[in-house]
Each structure stands twice: as structure tokens, then as C-alpha cells.
Amino acid sequence: xxxxxxxxxxxxxxxxxxxxxxxxxxxxxxxxxxxxxxxxxxxxxxxxxxxxxxxxxxxxxxxxxxxxxxxxxxxxxxxxxxxxxxxxxxxxxxxxxxxxxxxxxxxxxxxxxxxxxxxxxxxxxxxxxxxxxxxxxxxxxxxxxxxxxxxxxxxxxxxxxxxxxxxxxxxxxxxxxxxxxxxxxxxxxxxxxxxxxxxxxxxxxxxxxxxxxxxxxxxxxxxxxxxxxxxx
Amino acid sequence: xxxxxxxxxxxxxxxxxxxxxxxxxxxxxxxxxxxxxxxxxxxxxxxxxxxxxxxxxxxxxxxxxxxxxxxxxxxxxxxxxxxxxxxxxxxxxxxxxxxx
Numbered sequence: 001x002x003x004x005x006x007x008x009x010x011x012x013x014x015x016x017x018x019x020x021x022x023x024x025x026x027x028x029x030x031x032x033x034x035x036x037x038x039x040x041x042x043x044x045x046x047x048x049x050x051x052x053x054x055x056x057x058x059x060x061x062x063x064x065x066x067x068x069x070x071x072x073x074x075x076x077x078x079x080x081x082x083x084x085x086x087x088x089x090x091x092x093x094x095x096x097x098x099x100x101x102x103x104x105x106x107x108x109x110x111x112x113x114x115x116x117x118x119x120x121x122x123x124x125x126x127x128x129x130x131x132x133x134x135x136x137x138x139x140x141x142x143x144x145x146x147x148x149x150x151x152x153x154x155x156x157x158x159x160x161x162x163x164x165x166x167x168x169x170x171x172x173x174x175x176x177x178x179x180x181x182x183x184x185x186x187x188x189x190x191x192x193x194x195x196x197x198x199x200x201x202x203x204x205x206x207x208x209x210x211x212x213x214x215x216x217x218x219x220x221x222x223x224x225x226x227x228x229x230x231x232x
Numbered sequence: 233x234x235x236x237x238x239x240x241x242x243x244x245x246x247x248x249x250x251x252x253x254x255x256x257x258x259x260x261x262x263x264x265x266x267x268x269x270x271x272x273x274x275x276x277x278x279x280x281x282x283x284x285x286x287x288x289x290x291x292x293x294x295x296x297x298x299x300x301x302x303x304x305x306x307x308x309x310x311x312x313x314x315x316x317x318x319x320x321x322x323x324x325x326x327x328x329x330x331x332x
């Protein structure tokens with residue numbers, strides 16, 4: 001018994017419980033999609049809270065929504081879409097085994113992710129300046145003066161900004177984690193760990209990045225756009 | 233079966249479409265469409281999400297039916313959460329009015 005080796009020769013990077021590389025890839029991708037399904041429910045609770053409160057306190061949500069910088073929001077959406085393109089092209093570079101292209105695209109993705117966070121930081125800074133952060137220093141006085149057409153109650157206006165900070169904050173946390181993951185991927189890509197046969201981490205990391213992009217694709221209209229129409 | 237490799241041209245086409253949709257949705261927000269503002273914004277967002285999922289996330293080209301089932305189930309679950317909860321909250325006034 002000791003003479004016959006238990007291990008058989010197989011492709012490099014193939015775990016022995018899988019039949020072939022394709023099965024291994026599909027299993028990893030399925031696992032990632034299951035994780036993303038839980039993430040949908042995680043963010044889903046916040047989206048639900050937003051919709052219910054918006055239904056209850058529509059004037060306050062309309063006023064709060066108007067106070068957020070739409071230009072910064074749109075630029076940030078564009079930044080994320082560009083980063084999704086660099087990720088998609090990066091996965092392709094990994095599939096083709098182009099190491100240098102992969103590393104470059106991963107680095108651009110990290111830069112775009114940091115740009116997104118910086119712009120989000122500017123937006124939050126403005127909110128602190130305007131006393132729109134829920135808490136003791138909160139004030140909706142500027143909104144009440146600016147929009148005399150709508151009746152604004154300061155208390156529910158705080159709910160809008162609580163949800164704004166919670167949702168953009170949770171999204172930003174995902175972006176920070178994403179930048180961390182991509183830093184890890186860049187290092188290993190630079191070391192030449194990923195080949196056309198084995199690049200599952202790039203594919204999986206890409207799925208995560210695109211998912212975070214999709215969350216923003218929904219946050220953008222809900223927080224910035226839908227209450228923007230001219231007041232009568 | 234080897235992985236399906238999508239051409240860079242298609243990726244850039246998807247990117248350009250996503251950018252155009254972003255500009256359109258941001259511009260339309262300033263036009264008063266009544267209750268349709270929300271509908272238009274969410275339809276465009278869903279269109280964008282669909283492009284990202286199908287092409288950037290390779291779902292259009294996957295042969296794994298299990299993966300597709302997980303995605304459909306996740307969306308279905310989210311819709312249960314949203315629709316049943318909103319059905320509750322949006323009809324509470326109606327029930328109170330009927331009881332008094």
C-alpha cells in the first residue's frame with residue numbers, strides 16, 4: 001500500500017477534490033454568487049427602510065435629497081463605471097495571461113476606487129459644514145428657508161440624513177474592502193501567480209467589485225435623483 | 233469547455249452605454265414627469281445593473297445553470313422583502329380608516 005502513491009498528477013493550481021479546472025472555477029464562482037446573494041439582502045434592508053421612510057416623510061426626503069451635490073454624485077457614478085470597465089478588461093487580461101496589462105488595469109482600478117472615496121469624503125465634509133449630520137448640531141434651517149413651498153419638519157429630515165450616511169457609509173466600507181482586495185490581487189498578479197489556467201481570484205474579486213458598482217447604481221437615483229424635479 | 237473571452241470592443245461598448253445612461257438619468261431628474269420621475273430613474277438603474285451583470289460579470293456567457301438560479305433566487309427574495317413590506321406600510325391608513 002505504501003508503494004502506490006495516493007496523489008495522482010494533475011494540473012497546477014487544481015485542488016484534488018475537483019475533476020478539472022472548469023469545475024473548480026464554476027464552484028468558486030457559484031460560492032461568490034451565494035455570498036453576493038446575502039449581500040443583496042444586507043443592502044436590501046436599508047433600501048427598504050429608505051423606501052418606507054420616504055413614503056412617510058416625503059417633503060423632508062425631497063428637501064434632504066435636493067441638498068446633496070448632484071454633480072459630485074454623477075461624477076462618482078462615472079468613476080465607478082470606469083472602474084468596472086478596468087476590472088472587466090483586467091479579467092480578460094488574466095484570461096489571456098497578459099501579466100503587465102493585468103497589473104496596470106488593477107492599479108487603475110485601485111486609483112479609481114480611491115478617487116471615488118475622496119469625492120465621497122468631499123461630499124460628507126460639505127454635509128458636516130452645513131450641519132446636516134444627524135445629532136446635536138443638526139439643523140434643517142437652511143432647507144426650511146430655501147424651500148418655503150414645502151413644509152419641512154427638522155426631525156424626519158434627520159432620518160433622511162441618517163439613512164444617507166448609513167447607506168453611503170456602508171457602500172464606502174465595501175469600497176474600502178474592495179480596494180484592499182485589489183491591492184492583494186495586484187501584488188500576486190505582479191508576482192505572476194495568475195495564469196490563463198488559474199486566475200479564479202481575479203474573477204471572484206471582479207464579481208465583488210461589479211456588485212459594489214451595482215449597489216451604487218441604485219443608491220445614485222434613490223438618494224440624489226428622484227426628488228430633484230422643479231418645485232411648483 | 234474553455235472560458236468565453238469577450239472582446240474588448242464589446243466591453244468598451246457596454247461602458248459607453250453605461251456612461252450615456254448615467255448622463256440621461258441625471259438630466260431627466262430635473263424635468264417634472266410627476267410620479268414617473270421615480271419610475272424612469274429606477275428603470276434606467278435596472279437597465280444599467282442588467283448590463284453590468286450580463287456582460288461585466290459574464291452571466292450571459294456562463295454555462296452554469298446553478299449560478300443563474302442563485303441570482304434569480306436572490307432577486308426574487310429581495311422583491312419579497314420590498315413588496316410585502318411596502319404592501320403592509322402603504323395600506324395601514326386604509327385599514328385604520330375602515331375600522332373607525
